[in-house]
Amino acid sequence: MDRKFSLNAIARRLAGAVAVASLLGAAVPASAAPPAQPQHVIKDPHYGDGLFHFFQDQYFESLTSLMVSQHFDRVAQHADEAEILRGGLLLSYGLHREAGQIFAQLIERGAPPKVQDRAWFYLAKIRYQRGFLADAAAALDRIGGALPPALEEERGLLRANVMLASGDDAGAAKVLAAIPPTSGAGLYARYNLGVALLRSGETERGTKVLDEVGRLSATKAFAGEEFRALRDKANVALGFAALKDERPQDARNYLERVRLNGPQSNKALLGFGWAAAAQKxxxxxxxxxxxxxxxxxxxxxxxxxxxxxxxxxxxxxxxxxxxxxxxxxxxxxxxxxxxxxxxxxxxxxxxxxxxxxxxxxxxxxxxxxxxxxxxxxxxxxxxxxxxxxxxxxxxxxxxxxxxxxxxxxxxxxxxxxxxxxxxxxxxxxxxxxxxxxxxxxxxxxxxxxxxxxxxxAGELVKAETDADGVAFANPQQRAQKTRIDDAGQNLKAATATLPAPEAADAAERLRRVSGALTWQLAQQHPEKFWDAKRALAATDTALAEATQRDAALAxxxxxxxxxxxxxxxxxxxxxxxxxxxxxxxxxxxxxxxxxxxxxxxxxxxxxxxxxxxxxxxxxxxxxxxxxxxxxxxxxxxxxxx
Missing domain, CATH: 1.20.1270 (Substrate Binding Domain Of Dnak; Chain:A; Domain 2)
Structure with a gap:
């Protein structure tokens, strides 16, 4: 019997767990509660978007958005993790060949061995589900190291199931015998071992193993409908095997253990009747x-x-x-x-x-x-x-x-x-x-x-060359400059008619006023020149932006x-x-x-x-x-x- 996993148990443990770095830790059986995820920094938002859809159980949306992001190279910082996630999602849709190519490429790129081993395990599981027995066996052979305990047990079960389906009953019995009967996987292994032994002709050993399964009582480790159904199935298998070997009393003993209402109850009632009939x-x-x-x-x-x-x-x-x-x-x-x-x-x-x-x-x-x-x-x-x-x-x-x-x-x-x-x-x-x-x-x-x-700009260059500050004079200063120039002309014209002392005194006063204005303009020149240069630069920027807008518009x-x-x-x-x-x-x-x-x-x-x-x-x-x-x-x- 093969225990099938839900999409969460397969794809999530393969893809999602890898994607959030939990593949580097211990795995858990499908029936256990998921462990707390370790801290994992998402560096590419588009990869985080794919994970968001994945953990919302929107697998198709997750796959398509991830593939689009990969196409546009938006998940470069999570390249391997994104590939693992994509491979897991493809596996969940049964596209094992495409997933196999992804895993092979990851292996060639040197993905961690633990990641490789888990990838090949789940790939083998999907191939077995689809009936590709040789491909499933090849994938199992690619596993290089030991898997975490829960997966290691399932690995043995899976290999045995592949062998049973391929007709290698004796080989399956050897594999199953090595699985300890201390867990749920071990219980399935014991059942499959008994079936394999019966099919390979080792009736005594097979009967003994199935009898152990059929006699098990419910405990904390073995409880629930799944356990009871497996126990009933073992007893039904024993009962009909005994009928085939003409051992009706043994058949009755086995079939009496089967519940009156359950998946195997009808077969058990029928077999019990034929066992009684065989005993006359x-x-x-x-x-x-x-x-x-x-x-x-x-x-x-x-x-x-x-x-x-x-x-x-x-x-x-x-x-x-x-x-x-x-x-x-x-x-x-x-x-x-x-x-x-x-x-x-x-x-x-x-x-x-x-x-x-x-x-x-x-x-x-x-x-x-x-x-x-x-x-x-x-x-x-x-x-x-x-x-x-x-x-x-x-x-x-x-x-x-x-x-x-x-x-x-x-x-x-x-x-x-x-x-x-x-x-x-x-x-x-x-x-x-x-x-x-x-x-x-x-x-x-x-x-x-x-x-x-x-x-x-030309005026600014001239002002820089002259360096007299006249170019930066304000209206009042310009008016003063004009009055001084006019006064100079008038004084020059009146010099011949004025007494020499008065003319000299007027010329001195005019020189002092002109000097004061020149000194004032010279003092203001550096600051005014710097402001003008900044204003011209701002004008250049504005004109450039306007030119770009015109060009963009055109x-x-x-x-x-x-x-x-x-x-x-x-x-x-x-x-x-x-x-x-x-x-x-x-x-x-x-x-x-x-x-x-x-x-x-x-x-x-x-x-x-x-x-x-x-x-x-x-x-x-x-x-x-x-x-x-x-x-x-x-x-x-x-x-x-």
Whole structure:
């Protein structure tokens, strides 16, 4: 028996645990509570976004966002961790070849050995689930060191299961014998070991091992429905093996341990009855077969009990009751046959798929998703054995995944329609605003401002060369300078008419006033020159920005329509691809639906064939009883004569 893990137990422990660095610590069994995660710094936000979706159980969203981030090289600081996460998610969808390529590349790049070993272990587990036994064995062989204790036990179980499925019963027995029976994995190992020994011909050893499992009592370590079901299964296996070896008393002893109500109870009741019959105790067989005959007729054991019960009555000489029971069985078989016809019609009418989806909801696709509830159909119990089978589970999961992909494609097609509307709105807004922007650009006066700046720059150079501060004089100082210059001219003209002392005194006063103004301007020159240079630099910056805006505007007038066209072409191309994928996915969905329905119908047909065999046996037994009654009457009539 192989213990299957949920998506959280497989992908999360492989991918998520690695992603948050817990693969470097001890692993825990799937049933244990997850350990507290160590501190782990997320350096790339886009990698953190992928982890966020992952831990929200949004695996498809996590995978796609991660792949997009890898495409644009947004997770460079978590390259290996991102690859491990992607590989784990691909594994969770059953894409073991793609995941294997990722793990091989990680190994080539020198990923830590512990990470490599865990990756190969989970890869082997997925390959085994899909039936690729040789590939699973090859992946197990790639594990170089010891795994953490919980995974090491599962590693032994997995290798043994691969060997059992490959027909190497003796090799599987050797592997299983090395697993200590001190944990849940060890208990499964003991059961598988017993089966392997029986299949390899070591009946005594196999019986002893299975007997140990079948005798176990519930403890803290071994409790729950899973443990009880395994214990019942071991006892049923022992019971039927004893029946095959013609040891009916041993068979009864084993089968008495099985619970009256459980997954194995019908088989146990049937086998117990046949063990009693083999001991020539038909009366003892009546008890289990009567109980079994009143149960749901969709179980093959119940159908067999309904013809086994009148057989026991006939053995007891109760021919009348036996005949009645056979007739009741034939009537029940006819009713069951009609119910099977109705179930087949419901399957062919498409009701099965819709009912399964309704009774097993879920948004995410995933390889480890399983059916958990019977569909609400008139005779859903006919499908219980079918739904427990691996083939049907995998076929329906493929159909469900196709439905998920179809919904995802439809969602993106709707989004593309929204993107198209957004693009049309932007185009319209651009076309409406462009004339106004062009008009504003014409009124900017940028060339005149540039000329003015050049003129000011020339004046600043001259002011720096003269260094007399006159260029930076304020209006008052300029007025003073003009008055001084005018006074000088007037004094020069009046010198001939003025007395020499007065002319000299006036000239001295004028010189002092002119000197004071010159000194004042000279003192202000450095500060005013520095302010002017800063103002000119600010003007240059503003003019450069304005020039860039004008250039960007001119460029946008040319490039923006081209960008619109590129976006439109991209939307159209994606829309074309989605429209091309939609019919393919729809066709695959229909094909997969037919495959699922064919599997279901094939199972129901087998039930019909089994029912027909039981019906033939019942009619033959009725004929024998009627012949016996006729012969008895003839004998009585002859005796009277």
């Amino acid at each position: 105790q038909p009366k003892l067989a009546l008890v289990p077969w009567t109980e079994l005959g009143g149960r749901d007729a969709s179980d093959a054991a119940v159908l067999e009990a309904r013809i086994a019960l009148p057989y026991a009555l006939a053995e007891l000489g109760a021919y009348g009751q036996s005949l009645d029971r056979y007739n009741e069985a034939l009537a029940a078989f006819a009713q069951e046959g009609k119910a099977l016809d109705e179930s087949i019609a419901a399957v062919r009418g498409g009701k099965l798929m819709n009912a399964l989806l309704d009774s097993n909801p879920g948004q995410e696709m995933g390889w480890f998703w399983t059916l958990k509830a019977l569909p609400e159909l008139p005779h859903a119990s006919h499908l219980a054995p079918l739904m427990a089978g691996h083939e049907f589970q995998e076929a329906f999961k493929n159909y469900r995944d196709l439905r998920f992909l179809a919904g995802n494609l439809q969602s993106w097609q709707d989004k593309l329609g929204v993107f198209g509307d957004m693009l049309a709105n932007r185009r319209q807004a651009f076309a409406e605003r462009l004339p106004k922007v062009r008009e504003q650009a014409k009124d900017s006066g940028l060339p005149a401002l540039q000329q003015r700046r050049e003129s000011l 460029k946008a007038q040319v490039e923006e329509p081209l960008r619109f066209e590129k976006f439109a072409a991209r939307i159209a191309e994606l829309d074309r691809r989605i429209k091309a994928l939609n019919p393919r996915v729809a066709a695959l969905s229909r094909e997969q639906q037919r495959q699922v329905e064919d599997i279901a119908v094939a199972e129901l047909r087998q039930q019909q064939e089994r029912l027909a065999v039981y019906g033939t046996q019942a009619r033959f037994a009725v004929a024998q009883l009627q012949d016996r009654a006729t012969q008895n009457k003839s004998d009585e009539h002859a005796a009277k004569q």
